[in-house]
Amino acid sequence: MLIARDIVVKHRRRTILHGLLFRAEAGQVTAIIGPSGAGKSTLLGTLSGDQPFEGRITLNGRDIRGARPAEMARQRAVLPQAMPMAFPFTVAEVVRLGLHEAMALPHVVAQALGRVGLAGREAALFQELSGGEQQRVHLARVLAQVWAPVTGGAPRWLLLDEPVSSLDIGHQLQVMAIVRAFAGQGGGVVMVMHDLNLTAMSADSVALMQAGRIVAQDRPGAVFTDALLGAAYGCAVAVNRTPRDCAYVLPQVAGGPGG
Amino acid sequence: MVAVSQTWARAPGDRSAAARRLTAVLALMLALAALAGLAAGASGTSLWSALADLAAGRELSLRDRVVLWDIRLPRVMMGCLVGAALAVSGAVLQGLFRNPLVDPGIVGVSAGASLGAVVAIVLGGSVAVIPAQWLVPVAAFAGAWAATLTLYRIATRAGRTSVATMLLAGIALTALAMALTGLLVYMADDAQLRDFTFWNMGSLSGASWSKLAVAAPLIGLPLLAAPALARGLNGLALGEAAAGHIGIEVQRLKAAAVLIVAAATGAAVAVSGGIGFVGIVVPHLLRLVSGPDHRYLLPNAALLGAALLVLADLASRTVIAPAELPIGIITAVIGGPFFLYVLLRQRGLVDL
Ligand SMILES: Nc1ncnc2c1ncn2[C@@H]1O[C@H](COP(=O)(O)OP(=O)(O)OP(=O)(O)O)[C@@H](O)[C@H]1O
Ligand SMILES: [Mg+2]
Numbered sequence: 001m002l003i004a005r006d007i008v009v010k011h012r013r014r015t016i017l018h019g020l021l022f023r024a025e026a027g028q029v030t031a032i033i034g035p036s037g038a039g040k041s042t043l044l045g046t047l048s049g050d051q052p053f054e055g056r057i058t059l060n061g062r063d064i065r066g067a068r069p070a071e072m073a074r075q076r077a078v079l080p081q082a083m084p085m086a087f088p089f090t091v092a093e094v095v096r097l098g099l100h101e102a103m104a105l106p107h108v109v110a111q112a113l114g115r116v117g118l119a120g121r122e123a124a125l126f127q128e129l130s131g132g133e134q135q136r137v138h139l140a141r142v143l144a145q146v147w148a149p150v151t152g153g154a155p156r157w158l159l160l161d162e163p164v165s166s167l168d169i170g171h172q173l174q175v176m177a178i179v180r181a182f183a184g185q186g187g188g189v190v191m192v193m194h195d196l197n198l199t200a201m202s203a204d205s206v207a208l209m210q211a212g213r214i215v216a217q218d219r220p221g222a223v224f225t226d227a228l229l230g231a232a233y234g235c236a237v238a239v240n241r242t243p244r245d246c247a248y249v250l251p252q253v254a255g256g257p258g259g
Numbered sequence: 260m261v262a263v264s265q266t267w268a269r270a271p272g273d274r275s276a277a278a279r280r281l282t283a284v285l286a287l288m289l290a291l292a293a294l295a296g297l298a299a300g301a302s303g304t305s306l307w308s309a310l311a312d313l314a315a316g317r318e319l320s321l322r323d324r325v326v327l328w329d330i331r332l333p334r335v336m337m338g339c340l341v342g343a344a345l346a347v348s349g350a351v352l353q354g355l356f357r358n359p360l361v362d363p364g365i366v367g368v369s370a371g372a373s374l375g376a377v378v379a380i381v382l383g384g385s386v387a388v389i390p391a392q393w394l395v396p397v398a399a400f401a402g403a404w405a406a407t408l409t410l411y412r413i414a415t416r417a418g419r420t421s422v423a424t425m426l427l428a429g430i431a432l433t434a435l436a437m438a439l440t441g442l443l444v445y446m447a448d449d450a451q452l453r454d455f456t457f458w459n460m461g462s463l464s465g466a467s468w469s470k471l472a473v474a475a476p477l478i479g480l481p482l483l484a485a486p487a488l489a490r491g492l493n494g495l496a497l498g499e500a501a502a503g504h505i506g507i508e509v510q511r512l513k514a515a516a517v518l519i520v521a522a523a524t525g526a527a528v529a530v531s532g533g534i535g536f537v538g539i540v541v542p543h544l545l546r547l548v549s550g551p552d553h554r555y556l557l558p559n560a561a562l563l564g565a566a567l568l569v570l571a572d573l574a575s576r577t578v579i580a581p582a583e584l585p586i587g588i589i590t591a592v593i594g595g596p597f598f599l600y601v602l603l604r605q606r607g608l609v610d611l
Contacts (some may be wrong), residue, residue, distance in 0.1 A: 069506045073506030074506070078500075084357070087357075087496050089552075092270065097505060121269045122272030249358065
């Protein structure tokens with residue numbers, strides 16, 4: 001269980017997060033959605049322990065404040081939104097970065113790369129890959145860091161900031177399948193998403209953010225309504241349901257060919 | 260060879276086997292460079308005939324003993340220490356700033372060390388707390404430390420380093436340190452001026468066993484400590500936040516890196532004056548051959564830096580023998596164009 005209560009985050013004088021409550025269960029995929037600048041990355045970064053905050057965050061029942069980086073690293077891995085990379089490391093070396101010497105088994109690296117569809121690319125230089133390939137290498141790195149979704153009875157966590165933002169539909173679905181499998185084996189997943197349809201298809205719980213607040217957190221069917229999404233995103237959103245009651249959204253472009 | 264290729268087959272993209280082989284090659288190269296440094300010199304003494312004398316059980320002539328034991332050997336060892344210190348400082352600074360263009364001489368760390376050394380030479384007489392032979396190196400360490408910290412504070416915001424700010428801040432720091440150095444030299448009396456000029460020539464010619472006894476611990480300790488930074492510096496390549504996510508104590512790592520660089524550069528500058536570009540050339544060459552993994556880069560940089568500086572020193576005392584060329588001129592003639600080449604190759608990546 002990952003619980004964040006009364007979280008306030010300020011940058012200089014500006015308040016970015018206004019005392020919000022967020023919770024995520026192990027064994028589930030929890031998505032954070034909302035317009036650009038709503039504070040999604042700030043919330044994920046705060047859950048990752050990146051910045052000072054007011055309030056209280058517990059991961060698997062333990063306060064993250066004052067936890068040592070090495071201890072946190074064993075329990076959760078983080079995929080940031082932007083990933084700079086200095087120096088010409090190979091793909092295999094990047095994936096290995098999150099591993100301790102003792103755990104750095106070649107098969108973990110190869111299997112993690114296989115899962116994200118990059119099998120056989122170990123020796124390529126990271127900096128010579130495409131944007132989407134780089135994103136998947138980092139995903140493989142993060143997966144390798146928390147390879148077993150449950151260790152010693154405690155769930156491990158993936159905190160992912162827009163893990164599919166540079167990917168085509170095939171790789172988007174592949175990543176969603178990875179994330180579902182991780183949760184299915186008892187791990188916890190928190191991911192920031194922009195694609196509403198992928199979110200509705202893959203998440204067990206959705207937190208909708210707007211202007212530094214969580215305006216709703218519930219199962220996708222309850223959050224995906226014309227009123228909630230329309231108000232948060234500030235545009236007309238028509239929510240439909242598939243026959244199996246999965247919500248989907250068709251954006252309405254004024255004057256577009258669809259009329 | 261069979262074992263090596265099997266390792267490769269099991270872990271493609273892992274260059275650690277190549278890096279370890281490189282370590283062996285570099286160690287051999289250093290041994291050969293050291294032998295050459297012992298064998299060659301302005302005097303007619305021959306290492307080989309001396310060795311032949313020893314092998315035959317004959318006493319060495321006093322002259323041979325002085326040249327080999329009291330002049331060449333400390334000088335070669337000092338070259339090893341200084342070269343290793345400069346190369347490792349460069350590699351650590353580059354890892355800290357996540358940029359291959361950083362060199363202690365370019366970003367003002369060496370200038371800070373020089374200022375510290377000059378302060379010690381000119382004002383040192385009034386400070387009796389530290390024994391005289393330690394005063395200059397310790398002051399150089401303090402100067403290098405202050406310069407590195409200032410540089411990091413200026414160039415890094417929220418865990419990101421601006422290359423432009425860093426290089427410009429390095430220019431400003433160097434200019435400031437040189438102006439203050441000039442002021443102190445102006446204030447100095449004749450004896451101090453002689454000390455300063457001798458030191459400022461930037462060569463290994465003053466190497467002696469007593470200087471070595473001071474420099475060895477000051478340089479050796481940071482060199483031994485540097486490999487402990489390796490995993491942290493690797494993680495730092497992802498940026499500060501992500502380094503924290505994989506379990507690295509980022510603040511502690513940065514503080515340790517700054518201290519190690521300051522100690523190694525400070526001591527190197529104190530004993531040999533300013534020798535530039537070793538810190539940029541050596542790590543860059545090694546990354547080309549065996550990749551940027553600091554677990555291998557740091558020890559290999561120590562070996563290659565030592566070998567190159569011993570060879571540069573050999574060139575400095577043989578090219579126009581019996582006179583000597585300052586070694587800083589030799590490293591600059593090789594390193595300056597090399598730096599420009601790296602800069603040009605980086606131009607696409609570094610947004611100046
Ligand atoms: N380091 C910072 N200093 C000052 N303001 C910041 C900082 N980081 C974020 N902000 C501000 O906080 C707000 C929320 O930013 P955040 O990155 O969390 O948005 P987001 O919801 O992830 O947006 P996007 O979908 O575009 O990634 C923004 O208005 C941003 O300007
Ligand atoms: Mg964001």
